[in-house]
Amino acid sequence: MDVAVGIVAQRDNERAQALAATLIDSLEDATTVVDEATAAAIGEGGVPVASMTDRDLVVSIGGDGTLLFVAREVGQTPILGVNLGEVGFLNAVAPDDAVPVVANVVDSLRADGAVDGRQLDRLRADGDGWDLEPALNEIVVHGPRRGHGGGATIEIRVDGERYAESHADGVLVATPTGSTAYNLGEDGPLVRPGTDTLIVNQMAATEAMPPLVVDHDAEIELAVTDAETAYAISDGRSRRELEPPTTVNVSVADEPVTLAGPRSNFFEALEKLE
Known part of the structure; x- marks a missing residue:
């Protein structure tokens, strides 16, 4: 199956925008779109985040605040969080691991039509x-x-x-x-x-x-x-x-949020709190 992926990078974060561009290049066998703000920064075509509800997966690049924003916009569409923040309770994937982890999730979607994720109550x-x-x-x-x-x-x-x-x-x-x-x-x-x-x-x-x-x-x-x-x-x-x-x-609420990919270590994240 063709896998459709949305990518949302933290606004005005050059590191997040660069990683979004890298993911687009690496996901050659998937259909990718980015949010409008990121698109303007990296020279790609963009779409509103709210329109990514029809994607099979949305990748959020930034801190937990970015993922909260994405969750509000895309509803039950599975989200994978790449952590560029300080703590990362919701974003389990390190930037250096983003390309292989996202590729593995896309491969699973292509093979099984579903993601292995956990549901979070809202x-x-x-x-x-x-x-x-x-x-x-x-x-x-x-x-x-x-x-x-x-x-x-x-x-x-x-x-x-x-x-x-x-x-x-x-x-x-x-x-x-x-x-x-x-x-x-x-x-x-x-x-x-x-x-x-x-x-x-x-x-x-x-x-x-x-x-x-x-x-x-x-x-x-x-x-x-x-x-x-x-x-x-x-x-x-x-x-x-x-x-x-x-x-x-x-x-x-009736509709939970689905987090795809690996889980963050709750106790390790706690150690990062001030």
Whole structure:
């Protein structure tokens, strides 16, 4: 079968752009396209990242932030991450290994029509007539601003049972993938990837309960009051302004993200954190 590959390089990163060009040259037996920004830098034709949903594989070259962006745009299309960042929880492939690893995945696709990958849960958040783009890391609900006088009262219910209610800067719900992101900065627990759990973590609550780890299929309700306005945010990008009193429902999305290729070593990546 003909294998169609999309390549997305970190914006304004010459090293990532050069590697994208190298991959195009090496994948002679595949149909390759690059994102528009990379195309302009390397003199190729480009397409919007969102149009790569019809590809068999998308290669993300950069840090974890680049892969998060790609995941938002391409949905369930398998993604292989090449790590040019500092840590690399999501990007398992070193730049020097990119050409042979991508070639092996393409060969597997050509032979079997599928990739050997792992699926990562994403979160969906919705309310009265709205929803956010799915989040690979976390959904955050917070008051008008962080800090003194800027929070909201947020009641947390899990499967209909009340866990906590407090005035707080906010509450975040994280996947295992997101345990090392915003959640970790808010003193939440580390959760090993692949664990079927979610994390519920209050942010600077006046009557704080410990961060809570729940089953991944739990239904979480965040009822927001005592604030003029509030926000629900998906992976720090997709944002919805709220009018309290209101309730935000958070649960696992129907469509996970598929990561192709080798897995990163979670514990080695942790050692790189400052």
